Amino acid sequence: MPTACNVPSRTIFTGDNLDILRGINSECIDLIYLDPPFKSDQSYAAPLDSEAKGAEFDDVWTLDDMKEEWIDEIEYRRPALFHLINGAKLSHSESMAGYLTFMAIRLLEMHRVLKTTGSIYLHCDDTASHYLKGVMDALFGSGNYINNIVWKRATSHNDPNRYGRILDHLFLYSKGPNPCWNLVTTPKSDDELLTAYPSKDERGRYRSADLTGAGTSNGESGHPWKKYNVTARGRHWSAPKTGQYAEYIEQNFIPGYREIKGIHQRLDALDQAGLIHHPTKGVWPGLKRYADADAGNPPQNLFVEPLGFTNYSTKGGEYTGWRTQKPLALLERIIKASSNPGDLILDPFCGCATACIAAEKLARQWIGIDIAPQAAEVLKDRAKRELQIPMAEDDSKSWEDWSPLILTAPSQRTDLKPDFPANPRSEKELMYATQKKRCVGCEHELPLHVLTIDHITPLSRGGQHVISNLQLMCHTCNAIKGNRSMDYLRQQLQVRGILADYLSF
Ligand SMILES: C[S@@+](CC[C@H](N)C(=O)[O-])C[C@H]1O[C@@H](n2cnc3c(N)ncnc32)[C@H](O)[C@@H]1O
Ligand SMILES: [Zn+2]
Incomplete structure (x- = not known):
């Protein structure tokens, strides 16, 4: 959060x-x-x-x-x-x-x-x-x-x-x-526009883009359109129906363009609007893609x-x-x-x-x-x-x-719980604050450097080294607990009466 x-x-x-x-x-x-x-x-x-x-x-x-x-x-x-x-x-x-x-x-x-x-x-x-x-x-x-x-x-x-x-x-x-x-995006430079859109008509610079897709089709997109037999070329008709350029066509030239269902109808509409380039040389028509619609370079x-x-x-x-x-x-x-x-x-x-x-x-x-x-x-x-x-x-x-x-002075963090150090820099410092500076075993208040990290569920029993499985203990408590449970430690501390003289260890 x-x-x-x-x-x-x-x-x-x-x-x-x-x-x-x-x-x-x-x-x-x-x-x-x-x-x-x-x-x-x-x-x-x-x-x-x-x-x-x-x-x-x-x-x-x-x-x-x-x-x-x-x-x-x-x-x-x-x-x-x-x-x-x-x-x-x-x-x-x-x-x-x-x-x-x-x-x-x-x-x-x-x-x-x-x-x-x-x-x-x-x-x-x-x-x-x-x-x-x-x-x-x-x-x-x-x-x-x-x-x-x-x-x-x-x-x-x-x-x-x-x-x-x-x-x-x-x-x-x-x-x-x-x-x-x-x-x-950044707008294309004049040189880039000339290279990307080499042709020109009364509307502006454009390039002729392929109106076919790879592979043949038995459906309408495989049927000849005008004099062009697309199947004979091993391809099928494809004119944009969605996307940025289809939107551009609809907004500028053919109202309702994206609603047109059949591919031949779409090609006809494009042709009537003067958006199909019929080359004088070569046999294949292309869709005029105008520089005006160029979104710039990513x-x-x-x-x-x-x-x-x-x-x-x-x-x-x-x-x-x-x-x-x-x-x-x-x-x-x-x-x-x-x-x-x-x-x-x-x-x-x-x-x-x-x-x-x-x-x-x-x-x-x-x-x-x-x-x-x-x-x-x-x-x-x-x-x-x-x-x-x-x-x-x-x-x-x-x-x-x-x-x-x-x-000139650092601010005070406001996202820490009370009693936490102003800027905790380690897990150990955080735990020290959470435990109110005490060993979780004998409960004595001790300086940070004499406390050691203990895994609540020992690593040997599948515990992990994550903050929720860590606690701080004095050396004595840690040695007594070993790989055992907190209940065992508390019992031992009572039996041994260790609370009184733990500091001699
Ligand atoms: C490469 S310059 C930054 C230039 C900056 N991008 C600009 O357009 O003016 C590095 C800057 O880091 C500052 N600087 C160096 N050690 C710093 C520190 N410990 N704390 C804060 N600023 C430090 C320097 O005073 C220096 O202005
Ligand atoms: Zn202890």
Whole structure:
């Protein structure tokens, strides 16, 4: 069940996204776009004369980034991820393992906050893409991988002694089997139209499409129509009766077209309406399919536009100086395809808030997070400029009405039961809260680290390692219980009078 989000829309947090993500309710976000550091081994700083002045971040990684508490948590929550990171340490470098640890601990939270119908786009380049794909598979499940979108961000790049690197990758995953998907087509270019619709009549460009289907038929569709003997050609007549083009014909040329029953009647009606192309050469007629009815090209996993920013192209003032800024049009494509108006979009590495501005333009709700305090100011500047939100106090759509919430501290989750830790990060922490910090056997209140996990129905008797079959016990109780029942344990505790001196074990 999705929960209501505890963070209002139009909130921008400036702070480390790990803490902020841990304060967001589970399963309340519809779409996440993240454009994290790519492990470029560079530091980025905005030019001092730009809108983003002062914004900077380091994209340099070492073994120090494999923080022990993060590694422990990753191992506890996703053992596969833990092994993957260790593998990367051996096969690539300690620096890659440090980077992946930083990413994995945050992606764990992103997975948690995403609705089961939600989608996530992870933007990266080929420095770490192959390892990040593994991280995403381990977290979201390889079955929820949808696409690797390749974005051509520049027309050329001068890279000495190798091919110019002009491509970014966006991995698209869903959390569950039914993610939001809107078919957003792009109109065909003039060249594409000329190739796809080579003929022309007074109505416009068209192509002649086959009016027959494979195989012969003994019914009406196998009988000759006009001078054409379809059976002799080993085929049968077939003219669209349902679908988009049949609807187009009915709306524009032949009222009631889709009601016409017989195939010969349909062919006659098409012919009378001038919709059949009779070739002067060759013997076969074809249905005129007009370019006018073309729905455009479905989206492909290669994005060749919009291009990214370069030193010499600032896209009519869109560029803020944030060195890693992405074009609004790129974010708009993603948001249109994978969310609906009113949905809540999260960008945990929002930089100069491109995703937030795009979401606002498309009537979506949004939350942005960036570690750089400048992000909030740049967002406000961009909102005034690009969303034309006026500052005038007497204007009905004033800045005050719109004003985003700027926060630096994480929010408190509201989807947890009382007594639960604010941000439980492991099953053990959750159980500790549920058991009110006590051993389920001797019932003594104890620190978390002396309690161990016990399977209520032992694994050896078919019990499973799922939260409903787990409980926490002190070492003594666990040793006494072994593979036996809770009744046995309680009886033994009484017989042995162990409650008084259990701590000596
Ligand atoms: C590649 S940029 C994102 C650019 C953004 N898509 C845009 O269009 O402006 C990465 C951003 O991540 C931010 N960042 C780095 N580490 C972070 C962290 N731990 N928490 C939040 N933001 C972080 C940086 O300040 C930087 O703005
Ligand atoms: Zn105990």
